[in-house]
Amino acid sequence: MAEWLYEAGIGEARAALVEQGTITVAQIERDEDRPRVGAVLSARLTDITVKGREGVVTLAVGGEALLAPLPAGISEGATLLVEIVRMALPERGRAKRPRAVPAHSAAERDGPDLLERISASGFSVRRLPAHEPDELEAVGWSEVIEEAAAGEIPFAGGALRLSLTPAMTLIDVDGAPPLDRLAVAAAEAAARAIRRLGIGGSIGIDFPTLEGRGPRQAVAQAIDATLPQPFERTAMNGFGFLQIVRRRRRPSLPEMCRDDPQGMAVRALLRRLERTPPPGERLVHLSPAQLALIRSRPDWIAELGRRTGVDTVFEER
Numbered sequence: 001m002a003e004w005l006y007e008a009g010i011g012e013a014r015a016a017l018v019e020q021g022t023i024t025v026a027q028i029e030r031d032e033d034r035p036r037v038g039a040v041l042s043a044r045l046t047d048i049t050v051k052g053r054e055g056v057v058t059l060a061v062g063g064e065a066l067l068a069p070l071p072a073g074i075s076e077g078a079t080l081l082v083e084i085v086r087m088a089l090p091e092r093g094r095a096k097r098p099r100a101v102p103a104h105s106a107a108e109r110d111g112p113d114l115l116e117r118i119s120a121s122g123f124s125v126r127r128l129p130a131h132e133p134d135e136l137e138a139v140g141w142s143e144v145i146e147e148a149a150a151g152e153i154p155f156a157g158g159a160l161r162l163s164l165t166p167a168m169t170l171i172d173v174d175g176a177p178p179l180d181r182l183a184v185a186a187a188e189a190a191a192r193a194i195r196r197l198g199i200g201g202s203i204g205i206d207f208p209t210l211e212g213r214g215p216r217q218a219v220a221q222a223i224d225a226t227l228p229q230p231f232e233r234t235a236m237n238g239f240g241f242l243q244i245v246r247r248r249r250r251p252s253l254p255e256m257c258r259d260d261p262q263g264m265a266v267r268a269l270l271r272r273l274e275r276t277p278p279p280g281e282r283l284v285h286l287s288p289a290q291l292a293l294i295r296s297r298p299d300w301i302a303e304l305g306r307r308t309g310v311d312t313v314f315e316e317r
Helices: 115-118 141-150 179-197 213-226 253-259 261-275 288-295 298-308
Strands: 003-008 010-018 022-031 040-050 054-058 063-068 077-085 099-102 124-127 152-155 158-164 168-175 201-206 241-246 284-287 312-316
Touching: 003 115, 010 115, 022 115, 022 141, 022 179, 040 063, 054 077, 054 241, 063 077, 077 179, 141 152, 141 179, 141 253, 141 261, 152 179, 158 179, 158 253, 168 179, 179 201, 179 213, 213 241, 241 288, 253 261, 261 284, 261 288, 261 298, 284 288, 288 298, 288 312, 298 312
Parallel strands: 003 124, 063 099, 168 201, 284 312
Antiparallel strands: 003 010, 010 022, 040 054, 040 077, 054 063, 077 099, 152 158, 158 168, 201 241
16 A cells, blocks of 8 residues: 655655555655745735736745736735745746745645645655664665656666756657557656656657557557546657646756755755764765855754764865
8 A cells, every 4th residue: 555655854854655665756845945835925016027917926935926817906016915836946047936826815824845745645654763764765765866866767678868948848768679669668657757756847758759540549548547647648749759748836856956966965965864873973074065055054964963962074075
């Protein structure tokens, strides 16, 4: 039976939905991942970008969000409550602002955190303390993070190569003939990866070119049978391209890895340090970028000391 494994780590919370010993969904929520989806916040309309339809609001907690639709008759400078429906999304150059709608609630509130969301999923949740065996690692946590960071996802008979673009996430299929069998196996692997890594928005999959309607339909049917709804997709065209569109509310794991590689590395290190406390003071050498990050977060260092009972000194390698 499927269950969530949950860790309240230093700097981030982690969760994995495990079915038959395999991670089918992996999620990370970093300390700074705010405002969360579902948060109701006070805001001021600072710019109407599309008259009567869309604008930019400045949130009282800081930062901006896109607001659509606009309440009837609202003017620039007006204050209102908004509900966050999509978090900020990392992109090269500049992150996409969060998206918001006018709130129906009369009071401000925070959005549900990762533990609250998985607790409401209908699956049981098991919290994993650091002093017990590393069950996340036993089911392949590091391998999932590595495939998210590298974009290389092997499957029987081939591999998927994942690329992030401003318009969509692209998945390229590579492998050996027979091509119809390769394409079906790739479709199943791509569907599992999309779910596992939390990939949303527009997703393009470039399969090998298949001759005939039957083999192309088999690929589409493999996706439909493997990827849970809700999503929409096109049929595979004559050049082997198929597009999927999924709801996109939060950054995917590949986006997190690309946007914040040093942060991901430091949080992973803190996880290892928490699980292997030494008998005395510990010295850890880091790259200059990682050292700057850890020194900017004395709360992380203090929490590591509280959890392990020993002091850790960080120095440049």
